[in-house]
Amino acid sequence: MSSRDTTMRGGGYYDRHSRIQGSVLEPAAAVLARAAEAVSLPSSGPLVITDYGSATGRNSAEPVDLLVTAVRRRAERVLPVLVVHDDQPGNDFAALFSTLTGAESYLGAHDGVFACAVGRSFHEQILPEGFVHLGWSSAAAHWLSVPAAAAPGHLWAPRAPRALFAAHARRDWATFFRQRARELAPGGQLVLVVASADERGASGGDHVLDAVCDALTDLVARGALRGSERDRMTVPMYFRDDRELVEPFKDGELVLAEHSTAVAPDPLWLDYDRTRDAAAYGDAFSGWVRAFSEGALFSVLDLDRSPAERRALADETYAAVNAAVRANPAAFRCAWRLGILRLSRR
Amino acid sequence: MSSRDTTMRGGGYYDRHSRIQGSVLEPAAAVLARAAEAVSLPSSGPLVITDYGSATGRNSAEPVDLLVTAVRRRAERVLPVLVVHDDQPGNDFAALFSTLTGAESYLGAHDGVFACAVGRSFHEQILPEGFVHLGWSSAAAHWLSVPAAAAPGHLWAPRAPRALFAAHARRDWATFFRQRARELAPGGQLVLVVASADERGASGGDHVLDAVCDALTDLVARGALRGSERDRMTVPMYFRDDRELVEPFKDGELVLAEHSTAVAPDPLWLDYDRTRDAAAYGDAFSGWVRAFSEGALFSVLDLDRSPAERRALADETYAAVNAAVRANPAAFRCAWRLGILRLSRR
Numbered sequence: 001m002s003s004r005d006t007t008m009r010g011g012g013y014y015d016r017h018s019r020i021q022g023s024v025l026e027p028a029a030a031v032l033a034r035a036a037e038a039v040s041l042p043s044s045g046p047l048v049i050t051d052y053g054s055a056t057g058r059n060s061a062e063p064v065d066l067l068v069t070a071v072r073r074r075a076e077r078v079l080p081v082l083v084v085h086d087d088q089p090g091n092d093f094a095a096l097f098s099t100l101t102g103a104e105s106y107l108g109a110h111d112g113v114f115a116c117a118v119g120r121s122f123h124e125q126i127l128p129e130g131f132v133h134l135g136w137s138s139a140a141a142h143w144l145s146v147p148a149a150a151a152p153g154h155l156w157a158p159r160a161p162r163a164l165f166a167a168h169a170r171r172d173w174a175t176f177f178r179q180r181a182r183e184l185a186p187g188g189q190l191v192l193v194v195a196s197a198d199e200r201g202a203s204g205g206d207h208v209l210d211a212v213c214d215a216l217t218d219l220v221a222r223g224a225l226r227g228s229e230r231d232r233m234t235v236p237m238y239f240r241d242d243r244e245l246v247e248p249f250k251d252g253e254l255v256l257a258e259h260s261t262a263v264a265p266d267p268l269w270l271d272y273d274r275t276r277d278a279a280a281y282g283d284a285f286s287g288w289v290r291a292f293s294e295g296a297l298f299s300v301l302d303l304d305r306s307p308a309e310r311r312a313l314a315d316e317t318y319a320a321v322n323a324a325v326r327a328n329p330a331a332f333r334c335a336w337r338l339g340i341l342r343l344s345r346r
Numbered sequence: 347m348s349s350r351d352t353t354m355r356g357g358g359y360y361d362r363h364s365r366i367q368g369s370v371l372e373p374a375a376a377v378l379a380r381a382a383e384a385v386s387l388p389s390s391g392p393l394v395i396t397d398y399g400s401a402t403g404r405n406s407a408e409p410v411d412l413l414v415t416a417v418r419r420r421a422e423r424v425l426p427v428l429v430v431h432d433d434q435p436g437n438d439f440a441a442l443f444s445t446l447t448g449a450e451s452y453l454g455a456h457d458g459v460f461a462c463a464v465g466r467s468f469h470e471q472i473l474p475e476g477f478v479h480l481g482w483s484s485a486a487a488h489w490l491s492v493p494a495a496a497a498p499g500h501l502w503a504p505r506a507p508r509a510l511f512a513a514h515a516r517r518d519w520a521t522f523f524r525q526r527a528r529e530l531a532p533g534g535q536l537v538l539v540v541a542s543a544d545e546r547g548a549s550g551g552d553h554v555l556d557a558v559c560d561a562l563t564d565l566v567a568r569g570a571l572r573g574s575e576r577d578r579m580t581v582p583m584y585f586r587d588d589r590e591l592v593e594p595f596k597d598g599e600l601v602l603a604e605h606s607t608a609v610a611p612d613p614l615w616l617d618y619d620r621t622r623d624a625a626a627y628g629d630a631f632s633g634w635v636r637a638f639s640e641g642a643l644f645s646v647l648d649l650d651r652s653p654a655e656r657r658a659l660a661d662e663t664y665a666a667v668n669a670a671v672r673a674n675p676a677a678f679r680c681a682w683r684l685g686i687l688r689l690s691r692r
Contacts, residue, residue: 045474045476045477046474080474080475081474082473082474082477084462089440089443089444089447090443091443093439093440093443093463093465094435094436094439094440096465097435097436097437097439097465097466100435100465100466101435101465101466112474114464114472114473115464115466116430116462116464116473117439117462117464117465118460118461118462118463119439119442119443119446119447119463120443120446120447120461125460126460127428127462128391128392128427128458128460129426129458130391131391131392131428
């Protein structure tokens with residue numbers, strides 16, 4: 001478990017602000033199809049698909065649908081399927097189950113498909129040995145296990161010296177795949193999409209917290225936020241370069257079947273480019289940033305802070321982000337470099 | 347799915363007010379042990395234990411612990427175990443996962459035990475065919491699938507003519523076991539504990555909503571609650587008598603292995619009897635009643651009611667229950683008649 005609360009606001013807030021995360025599905029679809037071709041089907045019992053870092057499930061419907069359809073085309077019987085959605089214990093599981101019972105759920109689209117949720121960090125083993133046939137993780141495995149408290153004053157890794165976070169990220173990556181190797185059945189397949197860094201260390205989204213950083217500096221200057229609080233704030237993500245991405249697969253039970261890179265489309269920018277509505281872009285961008293960063297940033301405030309104070313500080317911060325985006329939309333466009341991996345379990 | 351929200355307040359409220367539900371474990375422990383003896387163990391893969399109607403998981407730790415320990419005594423290998431906690435989509439799953447990651451969780455007590463949650467009514471099939479080895483349901487299966495809208499003005503079945511709810515309850519009971527028969531593996535075992543009725547139709551807890559009923563009548567008399575709202579209010583439970591309990595097992599895939607009755611200890615009354623603290627008893631009793639009834643009762647208010655109004659009406663109702671208990675503690679003592687069933691899947 002993370003020692004800080006890096007999870008999310010409730011009420012489906014993340015769900016409404018995860019279009020960026022959803023945009024990675026397109027480049028991964030062909031890789032998922034190949035995983036569905038390659039997986040060893042179970043001779044009895046259900047095929048188990050696990051979604052690591054599912055958040056509220058909004059971005060899970062499409063890959064699950066794709067995998068179920070492709071796998072059933074191969075199977076002689078109507079293969080029963082169990083889908084496991086995993087995320088941290090503090091995830092908004094109410095929103096997940098609401099998505100799953102809703103009209104657009106994959107549960108309604110297929111007979112014999114069932115779903116469950118696990119509230120446990122994917123840095124741990126979360127399911128029994130050999131239980132999983134198809135694993136999928138999208139825009140999630142770049143989250144580190146514990147915030148790197150060794151880097152005070154650095155809001156996140158992309159704006160800090162790489163070496164400060166690299167060793168931690170390396171350990172996490174090795175652990176992540178050790179756990180997945182346990183959970184995967186022989187012949188199982190795992191597809192991962194993560195934000196990654198090019199040879200110069202750039203992810204195409206390194207700037208997305210810059211306006212947050214400015215806003216926090218402002219709050220400290222005005223005395224509303226304490227410097228010691230700001231120094232503790234970290235969004236614990238690390239975008240690995242290609243060498244780091246493939247390091248765990250030199251030998252061992254997981255074999256690297258494919259590794260490719262892609263640039264994710266930026267759906268928020270595309271909307272802005274079409275409409276030129278800077279206000280809508282500011283709302284969407286600051287909503288997206290808030291959805292993934294608020295928990296990590298504002299849970300580390302001093303213990304004397306009331307819930308209302310925490311809320312007010314966060315409101316001010318993301319309002320400032322919103323204003324910065326409206327003032328200069330082009331500065332916030334993203335071109336996320338994705339690493340797409342397919343692993344086969346021996 | 348229930349057409350009304352019959353679930354619960356968040357923040358672990360139910361967890362703190364479910365000691366009555368927990369008190370049924372004691373009479374069921376020996377039956378659970380026999381289920382662990384009788385179950386056909388899987389030759390590969392994990393043993394799956396499913397807890398139907400788990401609520402926030404507080405009362406799940408003990409039976410899971412008992413089953414895991416007993417089953418592992420029989421197995422030659424350290425049998426991996428997957429525990430599935432099922433409840434309605436609106437259940438307080440945040441509290442469930444918090445319980446599961448907490449210090450008293452069975453996850454910490456055993457290696458190789460994993461947990462997941464399903465947010466789907468147990469009146470439906472919630473897991474793949476043959477997936478479950480041991481099923482357990484405690485103080486849950488007496489909830490009906492849909493509130494019996496055909497009985498306007500009757501707050502719940504124990505204070506209404508039995509015939510009004512009997513046909514609905516009969517259909518639900520047949521459906522419940524049809525779904526479980528699908529989910530259970532051959533040689534699987536299912537243990538149920540439900541509140542039940544004696545030959546005169548009495549459950550030993552038929553009176554527990556009387557003070558709620560009085561409070562609602564009062565609110566209607568004062569014009570705070572509309573008569574049409576009160577008439578729609580139902581806590582959809584039905585306490586089956588022995589004949590009704592065993593009706594689905596005349597033939598079919600589930601065989602009745604045991605049927606016994608017990609009277610549950612009343613932990614709230616026992617505390618009162620020891621301390622004579624009527625205020626504490628009033629708090630505990632009204633908290634317990636609120637935890638299981640508020641969702642069913644106050645979700646059916648007219649749509650023009652604001653959240654604050656709904657909350658205020660519920661606050662007033664349960665404050666009146668609290669006062670009634672303090673004024674006459676002895677009138678609220680319960681002696682729940684439990685039906686305990688063990689079923690074997692052919």
